[in-house]
Amino acid sequence: xxxTAKKKKLRLSYEARNALRGYSFILPWLxxxxxxxxxxxxxxxxxxxxxxxxxxxxxxxxxxxxxxxxAFTAHGSFNQTLVSSIMDMLIDLPMIIFFSLFVAMLLNxxxxxxxxxxxxxxxxxxLSADAVGAAITRATELMNAGVTGASAEMAAAAANGGVSVSxxxxxxxxxxxxxxxxxYIVGAVxxxxxxxxxxxxxxxxxxxxxQSIPGSLYExxxxxxxxxxxxxxxxxxxxxxPHIITNTIYTLVDRFSTSQVxxxxxxxxxxxxxxxxxxxxxxxxxxxxxxxxxxIVWLLxxxxxxxx
Amino acid sequence: MSxxxxxxxxxxxxxxxxxxxxxxxxxxKNSVLSLFRFILIVGISYVILAPVIGIVSNSFFxxxxxxxxxxxxxxxxxxxxxxxxxxxHLNYLPVLxxxxxxxxxxTLIQLLVCSMVGYGFARYKFPxxxxxxxxxxxxxxxxxxxxxxxxxxxxxxxxxxxxxxxFTGAPTSELMSSPGPTVIMSALGCGLRSGxxxxxxxxxxxxxxxxxxxxxLVDGAGTYYTYARIMMPNATPAVITVAVFSLxxxxxxxxxxxxFNIPDSILIxxxxxxxxxxxxxxxxxxTLREQQLYxxxxxxxxxxxxxxxxxxxxRSFIEGVERSGIVG
Numbered sequence: 310x311x312x313t314a315k316k317k318k319l320r321l322s323y324e325a326r327n328a329l330r331g332y333s334f335i336l337p338w339l340x341x342x343x344x345x346x347x348x349x350x351x352x353x354x355x356x357x358x359x360x361x362x363x364x365x366x367x368x369x370x371x372x373x374x375x376x377x378x379x380a381f382t383a384h385g386s387f388n389q390t391l392v393s394s395i396m397d398m399l400i401d402l403p404m405i406i407f408f409s410l411f412v413a414m415l416l417n418x419x420x421x422x423x424x425x426x427x428x429x430x431x432x433x434x435x436l437s438a439d440a441v442g443a444a445i446t447r448a449t450e451l452m453n454a455g456v457t458g459a460s461a462e463m464a465a466a467a468a469n470g471g472v473s474v475s476x477x478x479x480x481x482x483x484x485x486x487x488x489x490x491x492x493y494i495v496g497a498v499x500x501x502x503x504x505x506x507x508x509x510x511x512x513x514x515x516x517x518x519x520q521s522i523p524g525s526l527y528e529x530x531x532x533x534x535x536x537x538x539x540x541x542x543x544x545x546x547x548x549x550x551p552h553i554i555t556n557t558i559y560t561l562v563d564r565f566s567t568s569q570v571x572x573x574x575x576x577x578x579x580x581x582x583x584x585x586x587x588x589x590x591x592x593x594x595x596x597x598x599x600x601x602x603x604x605i606v607w608l609l610x611x612x613x614x615x616x617x
Numbered sequence: 618m619s620x621x622x623x624x625x626x627x628x629x630x631x632x633x634x635x636x637x638x639x640x641x642x643x644x645x646k647n648s649v650l651s652l653f654r655f656i657l658i659v660g661i662s663y664v665i666l667a668p669v670i671g672i673v674s675n676s677f678f679x680x681x682x683x684x685x686x687x688x689x690x691x692x693x694x695x696x697x698x699x700x701x702x703x704x705x706h707l708n709y710l711p712v713l714x715x716x717x718x719x720x721x722x723x724t725l726i727q728l729l730v731c732s733m734v735g736y737g738f739a740r741y742k743f744p745x746x747x748x749x750x751x752x753x754x755x756x757x758x759x760x761x762x763x764x765x766x767x768x769x770x771x772x773x774x775x776x777x778x779x780x781x782x783x784f785t786g787a788p789t790s791e792l793m794s795s796p797g798p799t800v801i802m803s804a805l806g807c808g809l810r811s812g813x814x815x816x817x818x819x820x821x822x823x824x825x826x827x828x829x830x831x832x833x834l835v836d837g838a839g840t841y842y843t844y845a846r847i848m849m850p851n852a853t854p855a856v857i858t859v860a861v862f863s864l865x866x867x868x869x870x871x872x873x874x875x876x877f878n879i880p881d882s883i884l885i886x887x888x889x890x891x892x893x894x895x896x897x898x899x900x901x902x903x904t905l906r907e908q909q910l911y912x913x914x915x916x917x918x919x920x921x922x923x924x925x926x927x928x929x930x931x932r933s934f935i936e937g938v939e940r941s942g943i944v945g
Contacts, residue, residue, distance in 0.1 A: 327742065331743040338730065338811075338815065342807065344777055344807075345768065345771065346752075346764070349768055350767075353767050366774070367774055415654060415657070428931050429665055430662075430665065432669075435865050435920075435923050436668075501664065505661060505664050558757065562758060565762075575762070584766060587766050591766065
């Protein structure tokens with residue numbers, strides 16, 4: 310039996326045997342992907358159009374688009390949570406990308422104590438995760454409250470002509486800076502802790518990207534007399550552009566999976582037993598996120614130069 | 618006087634002058650830049666470390682310190698009472714042992730499966746490869762959180778392809794409240810961020826020279842022998858990168874533990890969730906301020922193992938990231 314099987318196998322061409330080997334390597338993942346991902350995505354669509362018997366979750370009845378209608382017209386907080394989650398994602402995205410690129414360039418240079426600084430900067434990968442994240446968030450809030458309290462005291466002490474943030478905000482407003490830009494900057498300053506917490510992996514990816522830029526390009530730039538500013542925009546930036554796309558994907562997905570709307574969806578089924586509604590929430594928010602992601606990646610891709 | 622000014626004019630027009638001027642300028646520029654960099658690094662480090670320092674110092678606060686507004690960060694009457702209580706109610710060492718067993722086990726499974734899949738995609742041509750690799754990207758783009766409820770249903774009524782019903786008559790729910798779902802999903806390449814790990818391994822293996830395998834083939838090594846004994850030892854940077862990510866994320870994960878209700882005797886992070894309530898009940902500590910101090914001690918205890926893992930692997934991890942071609 311084994312003999313014939315072996316003979317049969319030997320008769321296959323080299324390519325066919327290679328293909329079989331390839332399949333054998335990816336087989337476990339393929340089963341898992343079909344079973345869990347494809348299966349669950351199909352079920353997600355099915356569940357979102359169904360009503361559940363809370364006594365026995367296997368008894369489901371088809372209700373069409375009722376859950377979606379409820380989600381958008383009747384549910385108290387879904388619309389608001391969805392919009393604010395997406396706005397948060399979109400506001401954080403450019404900040405995280407630029408911050409992590411900046412830090413990566415900073416850490417890519419050689420200086421004393423670089424090892425220590427790197428170890429500190431990658432700590433958020435450990436600390437921002439959800440299980441201990443709550444405690445860290447609380448501690449951050451306490452610290453922030455302390456800082457705010459201190460600055461309030463300072464403002465009170467230096468009331469006669471002291472530094473006041475709101476004064477500067479007004480000043481820039483009167484200098485005809487668009488209020489939206491101003492709000493964005495003020496918002497970004499307020500988010501600085503969350504941006505730093507959220508950019509550990511991105512910094513790593515950018516450092517790896519910067520390491521992969523051939524040194525000869527910088528040499529050429531220097532010989533041609535380019536300034537540091539020009540070198541950044543003409544060499545570094547185009548070369549890390551593909552990795553900006555990678556980081557955009559990672560950041561958006563990461564922000565989405567920790568967003569309020571995802572939390573709302575899981576609360577809806579865990580605490581309120583509205584299974585169909587929860588599935589509708591998940592489906593809608595995921596589709597919107599993927600559409601935004603696709604749009605951004607498409608826009609970036611058109612402007613990307615691939616070195617290889 | 619005139620000779621002096623003449624010499625000065627000469628010196629000014631000579632290349633020597635320009636050299637010294639530019640050197641001075643450069644020196645000033647560099648020191649300003651490095652000062653700027655130093656301030657920036659200290660500032661960002663503070664934002665990252667401040668909450669950690671706060672938690673660690675709070676965990677040593679005694680009752681007097683916690684209500685004394687003069688005490689900031691450094692306790693006057695430090696106490697270890699928070700720790701003894703937290704260790705007692707966390708059942709620290711046994712639960713931590715279970716947790717590490719679970720986390721390391723899942724990490725090993727992830728390493729094996731994701732490296733295999735990454736290797737298969739990197740080195741073999743087969744029909745539908747592009748489409749299938751697209752599926753890996755789908756796994757990265759659609760987070761597990763999106764399919765949380767269907768996943769819950771899949772394991773609440775566990776019945777893959779009707780096999781369980783075929784043998785026992787009804788779907789089983791025995792896998793709930795156990796590490797079973799995590800292990801199964803990781804073994805089938807769908808664990809926590811498996812898509813990312815597959816991607817990392819794929820990028821790394823693609824960067825290795827093909828001659829290595831050709832030499833192995835000529836020397837008579839089989840497919841799986843080549844993978845296990847020749848390619849994997851060469852993939853150390855990628856292995857370390859994925860191992861660190863997987864260890865740390867799995868340890869801190871709350872998605873699997875909450876969705877599949879993994880008991881808190883196995884996961885110390887779940888034990889931590891209930892710590893405040895347990896201490897408040899058992900020790901009759903009712904002030905929120907003091908409960909928070911116990912919680913801080915618990916957080917420190919839970920964080921210590923990951924920080925140790927991180928510090929041990931940190932250097933090779935960062936080198937690994939730089940060399941692993943993670944970005945290809």
